[in-house]
Each structure stands twice: as C-alpha cells, then as structure tokens.
Amino acid sequence: MNTAVAAVRTTVRDPAFRWGLKDMLATSLGIGAWGLVTGVAMVKTGLSAPMAIFMSLVVYAGSAQLAVLPLMAVGAPLWVVWLTASCVNLRFIIFSSMWRNYFHPLPRRQRLAVGYFSGDVIFVAFMKRFPQQEPRPEQVPYFWGAASLNWLCWQVPTITGILLANTVPLSWGLGFAGVLALLGVLLSMLFDRASWIAAAVAATAAIAAFALPLKLNILVAIAAAVTAGLLIEAADRHLRRKPQVLLVPADGALPPAERERVEQGDVPLREERHP
Known part of the structure; x- marks a missing residue:
C-alpha cells in the first residue's frame, strides 16, 4: 500500500502530470456538458439511477453510451445494441496499437488501466505532445494527468445529470447543448486529412441511411467512417x-x-x- 501511495505521489508531482492537466483544460468544458447530457439521457431512456451510474463507471465510453441509448429506447434487439457499441469502439483497436509503442514496458495491470482510462481527446493530445513513438519517462505521468482530469470532467457531470434527471425540464434544451458539446469535441479531434474525410463520410452515410429502422443509420455511418479512415491511412502509408x-x-x-x-x-x- 505504501509503495502504491508513493508511486501515485511521485506521478502527481511530476511536471509532465501538469502538462497533461493543462492540455485537457481546453476540452474539459465540452466533455462536462457532454457527460451531463448523457447522464440525463440515460435516465430519460428508462434506466434506473443506480444502473445508469453503474453503466457510466464501468462502460466509460460516451460515444457508445449515446449511440446505444436511442436503440434501447425503441426496444432494439440486444445484438443490434451490442453491435452498435462494438462498432463505435472499433477505433480503440487502433488506439491500443498506437499506445503499445509507448506503454509496452509497463506491467499488464498498468496497461489495462491505461486501456480503461484512455479516450479520444487524451489520444489526440498525447500524440501531439509525443509524436515520436518510443517510450519516454514523462509519458506515463503525462497520460495520468490528462486521464484523471478527463475522467473527473466526465463522471462528475454524468452522475450529476443522472441524479437530477427528473428535475431537469425538457425546455432547457439539453439535447441541443449536448450536440454543441459533441461538435466542439469532434472539431478538436479533426487534425489531419484522414479524420476530416472520415467525418464527412460518416455524416453523409448517416443522412443517406436515415430511413433505416432501429436507427441503423448510426451503424452504417460508423462502418463507413472507419472504412474510409483505414483506407486513407493505408493509401498514405503506401505513398510514403x-x-x-x-x-x-x-x-x-x-x-x-x-x-x-x-x-x-x-x-x-x-x-x-x-x-
């Protein structure tokens, strides 16, 4: 126990930990608004407060949670819900392959913790800070600085939204606020040609497949975006x-x-x- 406390204290005191906190401040407001809307949406969909809190703490995947909530609301089959969540989170396979270049020296327990706390915004900030894919001492404290703030900015508003969902009137327009928050987070993640094209493909596919039942247009958009992104990156690697x-x-x-x-x-x- 003393060893773990000492390790945490050393990590928090590292200057790179503060770098991670600073880099996440720009998106913390958008993450918080997104979490608040997600918390309210989970309860409005029909989940009990304890189950919604459990889902938030265990799943910890805002995109997947928002993607499956409409499906749960309309009574979609379980396989559709699971498939949608899996497709939304396919990007983490790519993330993990990139994280491996930085964190492969860590013990398995710590790598699993990195997998749980990692997220889109953290990944983008980390790659901008450390473009060279090789382990360096400051990378671990930087990651935990970014991850700790991101986790708090998500969980605290989400749980607040869950607990206050029945007192929040629909006239507040939280749904629109959530869209704006997601848009802000999305724009911060579009940093190269592949991500811009993938976003455009996703939007086009979602609109084109809007008439599909059970909101399957979400699934179509995700599949199209992932395919487009992978093809573009493969083409870029080939040209390089x-x-x-x-x-x-x-x-x-x-x-x-x-x-x-x-x-x-x-x-x-x-x-x-x-x-």
Missing part, C-alpha cells in the same frame, strides 16, 4: 513508402543526407548506379 529513384555515379556513394533519410525510414530510396 513508394520508392524514389536516385541516380548515383558508379564510383560514388549515396549522399549523406539521403542515406540518413533511408536509415530513418522516412522514404525508401532505390539506388541505381550508372557509369
């Missing part, structure tokens, strides 16, 4: 790895700058020697 021809004199050597690019793996070069 496309060999470039470099003509080198027969008695010469590869220029140092180009040799460094090859060693770093930035661009594979095909060396052709000519007399």
Whole structure:
C-alpha cells in the first residue's frame, strides 16, 4: 500500500502530470456538458439511477453510451445494441496499437488501466505532445494527468445529470447543448486529412441511411467512417513508402543526407548506379 501511495505521489508531482492537466483544460468544458447530457439521457431512456451510474463507471465510453441509448429506447434487439457499441469502439483497436509503442514496458495491470482510462481527446493530445513513438519517462505521468482530469470532467457531470434527471425540464434544451458539446469535441479531434474525410463520410452515410429502422443509420455511418479512415491511412502509408529513384555515379556513394533519410525510414530510396 505504501509503495502504491508513493508511486501515485511521485506521478502527481511530476511536471509532465501538469502538462497533461493543462492540455485537457481546453476540452474539459465540452466533455462536462457532454457527460451531463448523457447522464440525463440515460435516465430519460428508462434506466434506473443506480444502473445508469453503474453503466457510466464501468462502460466509460460516451460515444457508445449515446449511440446505444436511442436503440434501447425503441426496444432494439440486444445484438443490434451490442453491435452498435462494438462498432463505435472499433477505433480503440487502433488506439491500443498506437499506445503499445509507448506503454509496452509497463506491467499488464498498468496497461489495462491505461486501456480503461484512455479516450479520444487524451489520444489526440498525447500524440501531439509525443509524436515520436518510443517510450519516454514523462509519458506515463503525462497520460495520468490528462486521464484523471478527463475522467473527473466526465463522471462528475454524468452522475450529476443522472441524479437530477427528473428535475431537469425538457425546455432547457439539453439535447441541443449536448450536440454543441459533441461538435466542439469532434472539431478538436479533426487534425489531419484522414479524420476530416472520415467525418464527412460518416455524416453523409448517416443522412443517406436515415430511413433505416432501429436507427441503423448510426451503424452504417460508423462502418463507413472507419472504412474510409483505414483506407486513407493505408493509401498514405503506401505513398510514403513508394520508392524514389536516385541516380548515383558508379564510383560514388549515396549522399549523406539521403542515406540518413533511408536509415530513418522516412522514404525508401532505390539506388541505381550508372557509369
């Protein structure tokens, strides 16, 4: 116990822990509003307060929770609910493959904790802070700084919304506030071409499939966005790895700058020697 307390104290005192807190402040208001709306929505859908709190603490996946609530409200089959939640969370497979490059030296228990506390906004902030995919001492305290604030900004408003759901009038327009909060969080996560195109594909697919029963347009939009994102990233990797021809004199050597690019793996070069 003393060892665990000492480890937590060391992590909290690390400057990188404060970096994580600072980087999450920009989205904390949107996360809180999103959590409040989700808490109210869970109770309005028909969940009891204890079950809603249990779902919030155990599932801890705002996108999946919001995606399945309309399905639960209309009495969708359980397989549709599970499939929708699984599709929404498919992105965490990609996240975990990226986290592995940073956290693979950690014990399994700590890696499982990272998996539970990780989230979209944390992932984006972490990758911006540490673009080089290699373990560094400050990465763990940074992650816990960001994760602790993100967890509190989600759970406290969510539980507040659950407990006060029956006293919150619909005239407050929390549904629209939730949409605005989600939009703000979404825009903060669109940082490259693949994410922008995936978002556009998701919106188009959701509108095109709006007539499907049981709100299956959500499932269609998720599948289309994930597919588009993966295809774009695969195409980008292929273009980056496309060999470039470099003509080198027969008695010469590869220029140092180009040799460094090859060693770093930035661009594979095909060396052709000519007399």
